[in-house]
Amino acid sequence: MWKHRLSAIGGEFVSVAREAAFQQERLPETLRHARLVFLCGLFLNTLFLLSDWRFAGQTHFWVAVPARGGVILISLICLLATRNVASFGRLQAVMVTWEIIVAGCVAVLCSSRSDIALFVMLLLPAIYMIVVPTRFFWSVASSALASVALTAGYLLPAPLSSTAFGVCLAVLVSNIAMLLFVVRSNRLRRLEWMATQAERRANTELAESRRLFETMFKAVPIPIVVSRRDDGQIVDANDAANRFYGLDDGEDLTQYRTRDLLDGDARRLIQAELDRTGTADEIEISTGAQGRVRRDAMLSAVTVEMDGSTRIISSLVDMTSRKAVEERIRLAAQRDVLTGLPNRALFQTTLDAALSRAEASGERIGLILIDLDAFKEVNDTLGHEAGDAVLKEVARRLGKAIGERDLVARLGGDEFVIIAPCEKDRHQPSRRIHALSRAILDVLKPAMAVSGRVVSLRASLGLALYPEHAANSTDLFTNADLALYAAKAAGRNRATLFVPALRADIEHRVSVAREMRSTLEVGGLIPYYQPKICLATGRIIGFEALARWQHPTRGLLSPASFSTVFDDAEIGIAVGHVLARQIFADIAGWIAKGYDPGRVFLNLSSAQFAQDNLAECLIADLSAAGLAHDRIGVEVTETVLLGGHGDRVSAILSDLHRVGVRVALDDFGTGYASLTHLKQYPVDEIKVDRSFVRDLERDPNDAAIVTAVVQLGQNLGLDVTAEGVETEAQAEFLRGQGCAYAQGYLYSKPMPQSRVPWLLNKHSGRAASLGAAVSAELKFA
Numbered sequence: 001m002w003k004h005r006l007s008a009i010g011g012e013f014v015s016v017a018r019e020a021a022f023q024q025e026r027l028p029e030t031l032r033h034a035r036l037v038f039l040c041g042l043f044l045n046t047l048f049l050l051s052d053w054r055f056a057g058q059t060h061f062w063v064a065v066p067a068r069g070g071v072i073l074i075s076l077i078c079l080l081a082t083r084n085v086a087s088f089g090r091l092q093a094v095m096v097t098w099e100i101i102v103a104g105c106v107a108v109l110c111s112s113r114s115d116i117a118l119f120v121m122l123l124l125p126a127i128y129m130i131v132v133p134t135r136f137f138w139s140v141a142s143s144a145l146a147s148v149a150l151t152a153g154y155l156l157p158a159p160l161s162s163t164a165f166g167v168c169l170a171v172l173v174s175n176i177a178m179l180l181f182v183v184r185s186n187r188l189r190r191l192e193w194m195a196t197q198a199e200r201r202a203n204t205e206l207a208e209s210r211r212l213f214e215t216m217f218k219a220v221p222i223p224i225v226v227s228r229r230d231d232g233q234i235v236d237a238n239d240a241a242n243r244f245y246g247l248d249d250g251e252d253l254t255q256y257r258t259r260d261l262l263d264g265d266a267r268r269l270i271q272a273e274l275d276r277t278g279t280a281d282e283i284e285i286s287t288g289a290q291g292r293v294r295r296d297a298m299l300s301a302v303t304v305e306m307d308g309s310t311r312i313i314s315s316l317v318d319m320t321s322r323k324a325v326e327e328r329i330r331l332a333a334q335r336d337v338l339t340g341l342p343n344r345a346l347f348q349t350t351l352d353a354a355l356s357r358a359e360a361s362g363e364r365i366g367l368i369l370i371d372l373d374a375f376k377e378v379n380d381t382l383g384h385e386a387g388d389a390v391l392k393e394v395a396r397r398l399g400k401a402i403g404e405r406d407l408v409a410r411l412g413g414d415e416f417v418i419i420a421p422c423e424k425d426r427h428q429p430s431r432r433i434h435a436l437s438r439a440i441l442d443v444l445k446p447a448m449a450v451s452g453r454v455v456s457l458r459a460s461l462g463l464a465l466y467p468e469h470a471a472n473s474t475d476l477f478t479n480a481d482l483a484l485y486a487a488k489a490a491g492r493n494r495a496t497l498f499v500p501a502l503r504a505d506i507e508h509r510v511s512v513a514r515e516m517r518s519t520l521e522v523g524g525l526i527p528y529y530q531p532k533i534c535l536a537t538g539r540i541i542g543f544e545a546l547a548r549w550q551h552p553t554r555g556l557l558s559p560a561s562f563s564t565v566f567d568d569a570e571i572g573i574a575v576g577h578v579l580a581r582q583i584f585a586d587i588a589g590w591i592a593k594g595y596d597p598g599r600v601f602l603n604l605s606s607a608q609f610a611q612d613n614l615a616e617c618l619i620a621d622l623s624a625a626g627l628a629h630d631r632i633g634v635e636v637t638e639t640v641l642l643g644g645h646g647d648r649v650s651a652i653l654s655d656l657h658r659v660g661v662r663v664a665l666d667d668f669g670t671g672y673a674s675l676t677h678l679k680q681y682p683v684d685e686i687k688v689d690r691s692f693v694r695d696l697e698r699d700p701n702d703a704a705i706v707t708a709v710v711q712l713g714q715n716l717g718l719d720v721t722a723e724g725v726e727t728e729a730q731a732e733f734l735r736g737q738g739c740a741y742a743q744g745y746l747y748s749k750p751m752p753q754s755r756v757p758w759l760l761n762k763h764s765g766r767a768a769s770l771g772a773a774v775s776a777e778l779k780f781a
Helices: 016-025 027-055 061-082 086-110 115-130 136-155 162-218 239-244 264-279 322-334 342-361 375-382 382-403 431-444 473-489 500-522 561-568 567-590 613-625 644-660 676-680 700-716 728-737 753-763
Strands: 223-226 232-237 279-286 295-307 307-319 366-374 405-412 416-423 447-452 453-454 458-464 495-498 526-533 542-550 555-556 599-603 630-639 661-666 687-690 721-722 741-743 777-779
Touching: 016 027, 016 086, 016 162, 027 661, 027 753, 061 086, 086 136, 086 232, 086 458, 086 473, 086 630, 115 136, 115 526, 136 162, 162 613, 162 721, 223 239, 223 431, 239 342, 264 279, 264 295, 295 322, 342 366, 366 382, 366 473, 375 382, 375 453, 382 405, 382 416, 382 431, 382 447, 382 453, 416 431, 431 458, 431 700, 473 495, 473 613, 500 542, 500 561, 500 567, 526 567, 526 721, 526 753, 542 567, 542 599, 561 567, 567 599, 567 613, 567 630, 567 753, 567 777, 599 661, 613 630, 613 644, 630 741, 644 661, 700 721, 728 741
Parallel strands: 458 495, 542 777, 599 630, 599 777, 630 661, 661 687, 687 721, 721 741
Antiparallel strands: 223 232, 223 307, 279 295, 295 307, 366 416, 366 458, 405 416, 447 453, 526 542, 526 741, 542 555
8 A cells, every 4th residue: 555655765654643653653753863863972072071171271261162062061951851852853853953053063173273173073963863763854964964064163264175075975975875875774664663563453353353363252152162172171162151051150161081971982973083084073972971861962073283282172952852842743643643653754664674573584464454343323313522532542541451562553534553563483374463453352342432422433454464465565565455345345343354355345346337437438337227116007007117238348237237336436436426317317308208207316336425516516507407395306325325425315315305306225234224314304205125026936034024123104194106026916015015116127127218209109108197106216226
């Protein structure tokens, strides 16, 4: 910067302010130097004055004594004047005044032309330049003035001596030499001053930086520990570190070594990282002084050279609370909140580990999937709090049934699973898994009281073994699930062991469902119609519509070939919707041609009742087809009433019944419904299943059941229809018991819609009355 530049001529700072600062800072030293000059001048001239007394009485004496006295007097005055000097400018004025007066007095002395006068003539200008600490300008000016005065005093008055020119030349050369020395000296002094200033600033900044670092080191909230690498002695630690280790007042970490705070494994791991890279990053440790609480921490360390030795600076991040939270989260992530059992994630991890051990040891692993039967009814009737109580009780009972090496987990909802190590002999059936499944069924059998009600717990179990049934956890779980499905299909409340045929069955189900989805997109579902006959008159009073699938490769399929698609609610709803629209279109077409097909009943599957607006959709489709509500009816089986949608089924059937749609209960007597369903639901008609009609001529029990059902219907004011009538004897028996309607091969096989007009013409021609009681039914099973 320009303010640091030095003048090329005088060696002083170009900046006036910079030069003033330089002089002001050196003022004490300059003042001491000036006083020394004045004292020396006073002392030396006093000696010279005493020496001059030897010339007393001579002409030289009267010249020398006043001159000496003037020098002594001005030196004394200037010495006294320095007592009140506070700035370099005032001091310089005193020194310049002294130089001028002294130069005049010495010039008088030089007029003696003695040998010493010639020496003084050269020496005094040099003293002014070199010794007297004035600015460069005043040094040069005072030196020049002294040279001129002394030379004039020495050479004048005339005549001039022959050496006058030489004397002048010598004085000039002397002054030039001194001038060059002063320039160099000025530059050196200022460069030294600047270096001193820079060093002082650096030291100040270093000291400030050290104080700041120490303050930050002590105040930083992260525990920091400094230790020696060779012996592990802690040499410094901040306040956070002392608090982290729980030290009492008066204690300090410098009283410890690293071996007092870390175990051997942690020290070796940290040392290995430091030896390898010089740093150790994010190493999880457990640390604490002996007899104090140990804490979990994340340590990072680095080696540095300090004060000639290698130190290790370590920082600690307290992870104690975080570890505790992580442990709680881990437990929460692996445990079911309601029951406290392991959840699906922990089950899967445990199963994978168990299969890995079994592969190495040759052990067998049994997997038991458990699904509570009719658990939804508990939630629907008693509430979710009661359902939660049941699940907790089931978890408790299952925990009592399993062995020490077994694991029971809750997968979700009412599904549980058990992992059970079994016998190593893979050539014999596993007795353990069957014994455990029986124990589970037994432990769940006792009823329990929930919300003031007695609940009987039942469950279906699916069993699979590793490695007989699967080579990995995914397939093992899938096969156990297939066995569970088979247990439910077989009547529930039982255990079923996986067999390969179950997988073939599920693959078939998947294939049928996939093909049905394609059929729904391109068409292929068609209704066939079977007439319903009035036993009293023999007339057709309606039709039962039977679903058929025109399969592209397998031909015309009956519902038994694709009944599994109704297990998928989405497909079941779509199938019912497509067939209902087709039936409505067929009825509208027959009526438009002048035929009276009667009433059409639509068999509603369990899947369709998952659709909340089922009644609204059917009524809307009827209106779109231009049909009156009394043209159709709906039919449900007893299994629909037991399917877990009781409230929804009742609401839908009530909505349909309210607008004139009749409701029939199909396959009556084959399910598990109670007679209360005939009062609970708006039933208009019951249908006797074909299994009772087929052998009523030969089996008295069947005949008694049919008679009882007919009489029940009559007593309740319900119409009764017998299905599967194939002989005149069967029809005569039913007619004799008062059964109203019949349908079966005796009258006609199911036929496509194009044959219905022909059948109506054959039996009774065109209908005479549109108000007769008629019925038709769409059947899915």
